[in-house]
Amino acid sequence: MKHTNCGCCAGIQLRSPIKIINRAGLSAIDYRIGDYNDFKASLLSKLTVSQLETLKKLTTRSDDDFTIALIDAFSILSDVLTFYQERIVNESYLRTATERLSVAELAAMIGYELNPGVAATTYLSFTLDESSMQPGAESIRKIRVSGNENPIVNMVEGVKAQSVPEQDEEPQVFETVEDIDAKSDWNSMLVKSFVEQENLASSSIIYINGINNNIKKGDQILIVEGGNKKVRKVNKVDLLKDIDTTEIFFTNLPLLTAYLPVFQWFPMVAYYAEPFALSSGTVSGIIGPLNKVSSYELQSALTIQNWSPYEFKTSVNSSKPVQNSEIKVYVFRNRAALFGYNAPKKITNIAANGNVTTTEHVIAETINEITLDAEYVEITSGDDGYIALKKPGDSEFTTYKISSSELVPQTKYGISGKSTKIKLEGSPAWSLSNMAQLRSSIAYNQSEKLGIALKPITSPLEKGTTKIVLSKFYVDLKVNQKILISGEVNDWPGVIRTEIHTIQEVALVDKYTQIITEKGLENSFVRNTVRINANVALATHGETVSEVLGSGDARMFFQKFELKHIPVTYVADNSASGSSSSIAIRVNDILWKEVPYFYGRQPDDHVFTVRRSNEGKTTIRFGDGVHGSRLPTGKLNIRAVYRKGIGSSGLLKSNQISQLISKPLYLKTVNNPVAPEGAQNPEEIEDARRNANLSIHTLDRIVSLKDYENFAKSFAGIDKAKSVWLWSQGGKIVHLTVAGANGSEIEENSKLFDNLSGAIQKFSYPGVQLHIQSFRKRYFRIVGNLNVGEDYVFQKVHDQIVEKLRNAYSYKNSQIGKNIHLSEVISIIESTEGVNYIDIDQLFITGGVEKLEKVLIAQIINASNTTITASELIMLDPSPFTFNEI
Template sequence: MQSQNACGCCEGLSVEVPVQVYNRPGLKAITYRVGTHAQFKESLLAQLTISRLRALRELTTRNNDDFTIAVLDAWATVADVLTFYQERIANELYLDTATEEFSIVQLARLIGYQLRPGVAAGTCLAFTLDENTTGPLTNPDSGNNSKPTPPPLTIEAGIKVQSVPGPGEEAQLFETVEKIEARAEWNSIRPVLTQTPHSIDASKIIVVTGANNDLKTGDVVLILKQGRTDNALLKRVLNVIPNDESKTTSLFLDTAATQPSFILPALTVTGNIAAYSAKVPLSSEVVDDIISKTWRSEELAVLINTQGWPEDELKKSIEKKLARPPAVDDSIFVFRKRTAVFGHNALKQPGYTNGVPDLPSAWTDWPLNEVEGKIHLDAVYEQVLPGSYIAIQRSSDALDGITTVFQGTEVDHRPRTEYGISAKSTVITIPADDPWWDTDLNDLAAIRGVIVYAQSVPLTLAASSVNDEVSGDLIMLDRLYSGLKQGQKIILSGDRTDLIGTQASELRTLKEILVVKGITVIKFDKPLSWKYVRGSVKINANVAAATHGETVKEILGSGDATRSFQQFTLKQLPLTFVSATTPSGISSTLEIRVNDLLWKEVPSLYDHGPNDHIYITRQDDQQRTTVIFGDGKNGARLPSGPDNIKATYRKGIGVSGLLKPDKLSQLLTRPLGIKGVTNSISATGAADPERLEHARQNATLTIFTLGRIVSLKDYEDFARAFAGISKAIATWVWTGQKRSVHLTVAGYDGATIDPAGALYENLSAAIAASGIPEVLVIIESYQPRFFCVTAGILVHPDYLPELVLALVKQKLQEQFSFEQRNFGQPVVYSEVIAVMQQVEGVTAVDIDDWYRLDQAPNGPEKARIDAKTTRSGSDNPFAAELLTIDPNSINLHLML
């Protein structure tokens, strides 16, 4: 029979404390109270009831106004307060549950972790030098008084450049962090734009010198392959385009004629400085020798220096020789006359029958009376000269099929009587062993349809435009550029061929520099990311790395040898930290000198000797930096002296330095010779000081890896602990027959990582230093992907519709933001519905459409939108995608 007191409501008072405490893993807050006020009071009253003391047995009242009951109630209140704060303290003892910054900072310090102070943005500045700034003549005694090339200019580190702020922005200051050599000729290096072909291809556009050649559509040109008449080609001109600016004319001999493709010369190094064992003066023969060979740029520079050749004079001699038309294997001529041969218009020979003239229809043609080595033209042509070419087109020949081309040896003008007519004729003697007429006929009809192209005029081939796109890692420049060095940074800018009207810039490092046929050829450390319109490409080699921040020098104070752990606070803030190859990914710009002697910063004073010149730094939540010195046991004490503690550092940090291209243009320090500056590429790699929620996740990353990388999880943890990296995912992949690691990374707030930027390079170097050398690591920036939502919202009548719609949009942006999503994480239809439905005031939701912006719409019934990521063991790795909502593509409307 079931008990009538199954609910327990009739059991009376019972002891309820201490309450058993249990917390499942992963909670944001833990329960640690052994009881509440009600539980403590009930337990005390229960103890009072079951007490064996006679005096307490006599106390039967339980009214709250009784003094004893009031005392118990007071102690229950005390216990409630104590357990409440005990629970708060317990929460502060764990990273995941702590709420106070002090707790999180101190817990992190227990494992040697400090809140990351952020990192300064970095970019590369392209300087433009004044081309009119010149030094003394290279060789004043040479008699060459032309203006010499401006000498190289050394640009020291610390050049300050300020941005031009837009509306609502603040000016940001950057400083160069390296010394470079710059030259005016490096302001705008151009790729080769023209070429003179050594052979003529009728399927390509042929460019000849002169814009007033009297060439017109319908003219016939003769192309002699390798100068041989037995290898000739006749073509009719289909179009003529003169260019007054370049003084050239383009000929189209084919309906589908295209620009000739650029053919890069052989890059095999043939130049050897050992061939110049003795000093020789600069001469035409020396210039010819240099042009005829391929040199390494550094070796050629050594040769020029050891020989003492004036560099300007050598470059001008090379340019002068290259400006001459090169020897061309093929030649081209245009025929100014299209004529017939003598007798082509003669009437047929009249006939008689029995003394009566025959009808013209019965006349017969004249017997052919021509010789093989002579051609009689139908008139006198004074412009047809000996040595000129003629082409004979028989009646059955097509123009393209003409192979009967002769070079006339003699030209004479004489009268001729033949075939019943008399007229003056031009007689051309040709070297022919075979008949030049149609041998299928033996009378005058054999030459009536013959067309002779005569009065050949030679045309000079000109350099044609090179329209090939610029791509890959190898570029031939338009001339010789001296001084370029291996490892030098350059910035290439131009119009992209895949996106018309879009300009792009890329930072690359010179891997190899060659001088081929007197022209510089450069090779980059890696191929260009885009393809560019050749005519728009410009390369600036006056490039220096720069980072956000301004240098500050200040006297911290006076050392006191009697004080332990003496400390000073920097007056300027925030202290600049820059990206580095350290395990943390950052290094400080702070430099402390004591009595002008440099002291070093260390993570901790522990385990350092009493004579070690070291210090540590600490930052508070206001980004104030405090410098702490030793106590004479762990680190040396500061020596006494007035104002002997000096600091040099930079101030400025965070995402405010993430400037777009061409924002940095104001030179605050302008050395002589610098004309201008700009950042052709965006500033990257910046991060704001670490927030508490990030510290919870990142504090333990350093103890996971312990400075070494072995497993896939180590690669992810190491990358995430690196300053400037927010998310990372590692996958085992195959590259050929070798097992490798593919690492996809993302910057703070969804920033992509530039493969040419300092953050990418430093991360790669740090992983290489801490990882297994035999394991290939492929690092790629993630692929951001976005989706859109169009939905109808039914709002409860008690709520303002516009406020509800705004709140729904806000919740969608929060839930599907970069911070909340992971690589390869799909978006589910029900998840989107749930986010909108949970907003207070929303009665119903109807999604009209949703899809990825880079894909075609699939309708509202689609269950999920996927994001791709490389699968383990793949032999075709690619950067992982991260799918977030596009704030500008959230289209909400009210349902009626």
């Protein structure tokens, strides 16, 4: 018999405790010293090898034996205990924990609080109803009320507005978080779209009031400017129906650009020692010459002179220049010849052979007097009676005023007929030297005066523009006031966009309000479609609630209370975490302060801490009398005011918030022209696992290049970040590319962008130049052939592959600046059960050349002398795709 090492005769042996070995980097660790089978086998083996005589007598191994049943029970107990022991151990490490509570408690050990989320932010624009305004409301304050002056409505913080929910949505409440002054004048301000026409005689285009002037190509237009008179021939006519204006084009003259005056200012109004009455003469005589008046100088003038802002505004707007009255435009309705133009020549001799000899008549015309070839009853004399005459050989018409006009019968030059005799005024004197001139002269008459329109400014409000001139004078606009600018995009007909801007400077310029914004326009707008609303307030998601927490008890230390409503609203700010709570606690009507922890607080400090449970409940805790003050004894003396509502439910569409909940007097409508942004749900476990360590790296300060990236990643509302050094003309700068929650872009004029920039500047090394940009999205596509095993259904395997690829290359699992490798794509596909092999034919960036690339490069910033382009994040193209079966 041959002996082997098969172990068949070994019998039952000890199988627990199992030796535990875990390599580094595991997402889960083994910690069980055995399971049910291991424990039962080990106990049974103990019976066999035991040195105790009593146990040796227990020879049966049947499960219905009491001893074996007891062993079985202890084996089950050990199995359960070791299972939970392993789970507890896994929950004790940040990498392996699977419960949010475990991650939260582990993070708290290093001073990191899971981000509670942040409320969406937007700007609400309000419309005031002027027709319903009545005095006497507490929310109204008037300044020098006079006549029909529109009052300033002081809208205090906390005005509530609600969204109109779409399918499967709930109404969301937003509240304003700042006080603003509002006026009905500011509902829809227009930009200056017209200027006075100048140099009409030499312009290639002029504008006339109305569209029913019956002007057509070939008509002659007379332009009178002072003593100069010019006749122009119409080449083209356009009817501008939207502004009730006729646009007339002339020939052979260059097109002039719109005239805008150069503004200068001589500050004199505010410094008159003695007040004087405000009148039209004051505006035209004193205000008129002062082309530019800053808002500060204007307010000084109003105060010193004791002028009503309303009366001043009305006077300025009513005295704004109209078209220069010295300039007049006429159209000639009739073209005529001079009497005698068709007269036969005088016969002087008839020869025997019948030949006739003729000679011209002797000219018989009076200087500065003409006779037209027919009766023209419409011709008038006086200020608006003009006639334009042109002799053969003249390059231009000579224009005269008509002194008198009469219908007379005429017999001259061998003919008789009706005529119109006209006496002329003006120089040079009109005379004819021969009949040839008379026969070929032209007379345009029946001048009809036209109304001169203001010239429309056809140029758009260009992208990058900061200086905007409004259509009239608007009183009370202030520096740092927010405005919403809406209009049709110039190169995208029908598309309306809205931008939020801040007024940097406001002035009265040439009797118009001029505003200068802090940043240039992001779009180019069609000028006459632009509307500006200055009744704008910052608002955040969440509704204010007030509750009594309970009664204070000076005998208790670390007394705590739980808020009734969840979730508590946290709003974005420029702190290290990027958010702060909306909780305000008053004890005996005295406001106490929220702090992150009690360490270092004095016994009499009125402070409290806020802690959030895994279920989202919020607990308020007060001090113990050593670190922070205890609560004073009282009955129901602890009150809380806070807001409820947070997260992505506040990411609504533009114009969706349109229902007023609270309605101050005069307030008519509300809207959100800009979609809410910056919202973030409470921090999920994977984000917390990542961000908890980042807080240790930065310790709320930014020194190294990586610190900029880590700080941004842990900032509320920011999901991904990439920092790089960049050399620019100004030297070395830090370039930071960021991405918002759920792949949203971070607009440069958004509150989140400002908060992040402000926080980095606050906690970073002074003097370091920083450039922040939102990431750029790019997509890639895959084309290939797939072979699966004979026992598998192709479509099911195919669908599993598509799902795995979409998950692997989704926004959540992609990183800014990460390249896409062909080998990685193949590895994901071939790891799917049932796949024999995959043949990739094409791997390319969407919109690029459709070919097979081994690596798709994610561009990490692209800087030129003039522009800097943000880093890219590459994801799988969301459009459907399939692999061919082979």
